[in-house]
Structure formats: structure tokens, C-alpha cells
Amino acid sequence: MQHLVPLDNLVAALSRLPGIGRRTAERMAMALVQDGRGLMRILANALLEADEGIACCERCGSVTLSGINPCDLCIKPRRDAHILCVVESPGDIMKIEQSGGFQGRYHALMGKLSPMHGTSAADLRVDKLLHRIADEGIEEVLIALGTDVESDATASYLKEVLAPRDVKISRIAFGLPAGSAIEYSDAATLARAISGRQEI
Amino acid sequence: MQHLVPLDNLVAALSRLPGIGRRTAERMAMALVQDGRGLMRILANALLEADEGIACCERCGSVTLSGINPCDLCIKPRRDAHILCVVESPGDIMKIEQSGGFQGRYHALMGKLSPMHGTSAADLRVDKLLHRIADEGIEEVLIALGTDVESDATASYLKEVLAPRDVKISRIAFGLPAGSAIEYSDAATLARAISGRQEI
16 A cells, blocks of 8 residues: 555654554544545644644743733733742643632743653743742742642742742642542542641 | 633644543643644644645545545556455555455445434445446455444445345454454354354
8 A cells, every 4th residue: 555645744743642642643644534524624724823823921831812922810900919829831820710719820830840751940930930029029929739749849849949039938738629528538638638737 | 811712723623533522632732832842833734734635535435645546556457356345434444455465446435324323325435336336347345344233234235235236245254353262252253253164
């Protein structure tokens, strides 16, 4: 059978999407080829429009329209400008916004410390964070990283770097997730919930 | 948070890929936004090039370069022009070619009978199959469909439609897959292997 270079290239490009192996990419490519409703072109156009129209905010790292940079979250006067929420990625900002639990500003590190993946402190947007703390009169840095080892290491590193600054450092609470029962909780979650207990 | 139309459109387009739900599409879109190596544009270009350069052969339905239509498989003189292998989709043609077990020509139905998915006989390329049988002097039609209910229904339908024609109808064998043991076979596979037994 002849070699179909455009098909091979499509499979290779699809394989680079997160969580997509070669088999899945092949299945996707064949579905796109057979699709009679122009999905191939619809997807290509959506990608080109997103590539043109979407950017990461140069200040906080959040996803924004290319024309609105710094983003809405950075410039809205209603938001508390004295508290910065530090997250791993722009997706985390969207999640926290959806929760409605935070009204300050954000700072995405664009990664976390991970020797396994070759991410060191220099790869994170920590320099920018320090500049912002100085320039914007930040009073509190709320670290909103996950509970995995790499997040813990990143939080410790931030705590160390921020210690000399005149800024309050907090971290989001760890404990039982909403709607869960003690019965179904794992030991590590329970231990963290107990050590983080609060007076009521 | 402001509504990012290009991002929403990208998520919607990615959700239309087979096996991709909304959550996965969102994760993919965010990975594409954050990717610093131009993956968004690479994927868009691969899609556009495939859309331009890849087509389904108008004769057999196989995947081919747009400029080579009918495809290589249809025009290669070395291939046996008297036997047509009927399959569900172009992907199946690639699979059978990779097996090296067939040297005739192909005909993809572009689907199978499926009341559940609203696919009726009129949606399949059966008319074209009948024309080809008459025009190309086909002597044998080898039905290479799977073992599911819909494939069985499609095979029965084809058998009925082809019965009045002067053509041998065969179907690929069902039995134990290569390298498997009786011990690990399911009852349905074993029953089919026994009923399809051959003299040795």
C-alpha cells in the first residue's frame, strides 16, 4: 500500500496531544478522513483561530484574548489587588474562578518543580512573582497547589523564597472533599484533615 | 471571568473527535494553549494538509492521495481483479493490507447496518458494489466484516442482495485468534471455531 504522507503527519500531530497514544491518533485520523461533515477543516480553523485569538496573560499567565493582555482578572478594579493566588497553570485559574471562592489576583507558575520532568525553579515564573510582589504592593500570597509530592516541593520552595519579603504566605486547606464521608476517605486525606483542624 | 469564544470553539471541535468527551477536550485545549512549541499550528497545518491531500477512493472507498483516485489498490494490474473484499471502512482495508493475506480488490461500505445509529441499507455503498460486480467481472465477493450483531446483519443483507448475481459469496473465517489457547477462549468464539472446522 502506498505511503500517505499527509495521513502520517496527521497521526504524528494528533499523537502529541496529552493522553493520546499512537493507536488512538490513528483511529482519530481515520474518523476525520471518513467524516462527511467537514470536521477536519472545522477543527483546523478552530485551532488557527485559537492560536490567533488566545494568549497567556503576560502578567498572571491566565488564558486571555490576545487583544486583552494583561487579562481582565489582572485589570478589573473590583478585584482585591493585595492578595495573589499562585497556581500551577492557567487551567487552575479557570477552576478557581468557577468555584467563586477567590476575589484577588492570580499568578500561574506554568509548571511545578519536577526533577523527573526536568522542571527546575528557573523554569517557573518565580522571578515575575517576586517583581509583582514588590511592584503591586502584595500583602498575601495564597499558594493553591495540589497535594502531590511535586506540589509540596514547589510550595516549600516558594515559602523559602518569599520568607525575606514582607508578605503573608498561606496555602489552601487540605482535608475532606465536599460531600465525602469519613468512611470512604483515605488515610493521608484524613491525617491532613485532622492536622488542619479549625475551631468552630 | 470573560468568555473566551476561540477557546470554547476549540473545545467544541475537539469534543467531536471519536472517544473524546468534554473534559478531555478541555484538557487538550489547555495543553495546546500552554504548549510553547507551536503544537496548535502544527496540528492545524497537518489537518489542512490532510484535508487537501487525502481523499477516499471514489471506487473502493480506501484512503488515497487526492491526486491518485481511483487509488493504487484499484488500478494496480498485479492485483486479482476478480475478487472483491467488502469491508466496513477504509481503516479495515489498511488492516487487511498490513496482514498481507489478500491480493484482490476492495470495496468499503462506509458503515454497517445499524438501526441504533440510523444506518440503513441506503446509507451503505451497496449500489456501487452491485455496479462494480457487473462492470468489473467480479467472480467472488469476500465479506470481511466483524463478529458483532450489526456485522452479521450486514453480511446477511449482502448475501440476500448478491444471491441473484452470478458471483461466489464468501466470508472470512471466525475462530480462535492467532496465538491463543483453548483454555482462554470464550464460549462464542469456540462455538464458531468448531462450526467452522476444516479438514486437514
